Amino acid sequence: MIGDWTERFQGTAQLPRAVRDRLLKVARITHMAEGTQVFGPLNVPDSLFFLYEGRIRVVQRSDVGRDIVLYRVDAGESCVLTTACMLAEEAYNAEGIAETDITAIALPKAAFDRLVAEEDAFRAFVFAAYSRRLIDLLRVVDDVAFGQMDVRLAARLLALAGDFKEVSATHQHLASELGTAREVVSRILQDFQKRELIAQSRGRIALLDKPALRDIAAAD
Amino acid sequence: MIGDWTERFQGTAQLPRAVRDRLLKVARITHMAEGTQVFGPLNVPDSLFFLYEGRIRVVQRSDVGRDIVLYRVDAGESCVLTTACMLAEEAYNAEGIAETDITAIALPKAAFDRLVAEEDAFRAFVFAAYSRRLIDLLRVVDDVAFGQMDVRLAARLLALAGDFKEVSATHQHLASELGTAREVVSRILQDFQKRELIAQSRGRIALLDKPALRDIAAAD
DNA sequence: ACGCCTTCAGTGACATTGTCACCCAACATG
DNA sequence: CATGTTGGGTGACAATGTCACTGAAGGCGT
Secondary structure, three states: OOOOHHHOOHHHHOOOHHHHHHHHHHOEEEEEOOOOEEEEOOEOOOEEEEEEEOEEEEEEEOOOOOEEEEEEEEOOOEOOHHHHHHHOOOOOOEEEEEOOOEEEEEEEHHHHHHHHHHOHHHHHHHHHHHHHHHHHHHHHHHHHHHOOHHHHHHHHHHHHHOOOOEEEOOHHHHHHHHOOOHHHHHHHHHHHHHOOOEEEEOOEEEEOOHHHHHHHHHOO | OOOOHHHHOHHHHOOOHHHHHHHHHHOEEEEEOOOOEEEEOOEOOOEEEEEEEOEEEEEEEOOOOOEEEEEEEEOOOEOOHHHHHHHOOOOOOEEEEEOOOEEEEEEEHHHHHHHHHHOHHHHHHHHHHHHHHHHHHHHHHHHHHHOOHHHHHHHHHHHHHOOOOEEEOOHHHHHHHHOOOHHHHHHHHHHHHHOOOEEEEOOEEEEOOHHHHHHHHHOO
């Protein structure tokens, strides 16, 4: 189905051919449909995940019914939070959701351990992945604790739009991105609309004035 | 000065004698006075730190003049954020402050790498440390994004008090623990005082009714 | 003891954000 | 066209953050 996936990852592409062949043997390739929970408090995987194709959204759920997106795992990255899940006894309530249909490589813990022990390149890859996520979380804490909502929303709209000039998302979705309430998003979007920075229709938002939005987002 | 520090850490106590002797040779022992910045954006160490004695407070500083405590590193733990700092190119603004006089073991990166590669026990220790911090940060995000201030403050007072019934901290200190403003802390403490849960004097807070505070803190 | 200075805490007005209880509009479906 | 579901708008209020002050408490030098 897919060929030599070890090409795809920084941590594996540099490994000797023999090691990579071994990996191709022991790893299982799994597919999951969009919307599937990849991992969560009640769904702790026993393997390390490498995301071959697709995107995973890692979300923190609150018990008051609000969510916040912690970060996204893109194709070519590994999902280290799963390893943290494996080791953690403490309670937490983050979960990973397949944001698209995904193809992932599940590497059994034993093989993972061995690889980390034996291969410098792989070890560096894993530590870099951990570090990246730590830094991502620092950023989230900073945003949530000190950032203003309009700034955060402008930034998120731009990020979600990418090169396009429209975002397909309900106010509720955006609220769940930022860990706030729908009403708050509605209010701010109304304001943006009045200032002609965006145009709204049901479930979609057109970014009319990206430079201005960038200005707002930069006030961070 | 200090004897065999390898006794002190989960990750090192289980290592073979020979390895530990090697460690004792390559590691540098450093002392720092209370208040010293152990690491920070402009002060990136090139070694991994093991905290032998004392406590480090890891703080996120905002550019609007507020702070928030991310977690504390206690004696016997390692400070993995420093390794993240080493690897990170991205900007961040967390820093570690010696909360007491500290004694730390600085293990050069090369020795660290070798140890991770060769010793299962040590590797497990390091990964556990990373996971712990990730989980800690999840908790912080949850608190900041979804927690109510009175709940968080009650919890923090109890945590800072430990077994004692008094906390030595100004309102400003408490605000910096929680990432809020002094006025907010003052307001909530006033309320607690009116309800006779605490008594205040300049720079100190007596916890009069810990059970009630625990009730408030549990509403999380 | 006395005044002086610095730090800490209290206060009211206001802005921002979160919560609640609604309403109405847009779309899908039979 | 009738109806149900989902997305979005609104006003009132609560909680939190900001600002510009005030005064109180304690340290210190004389």
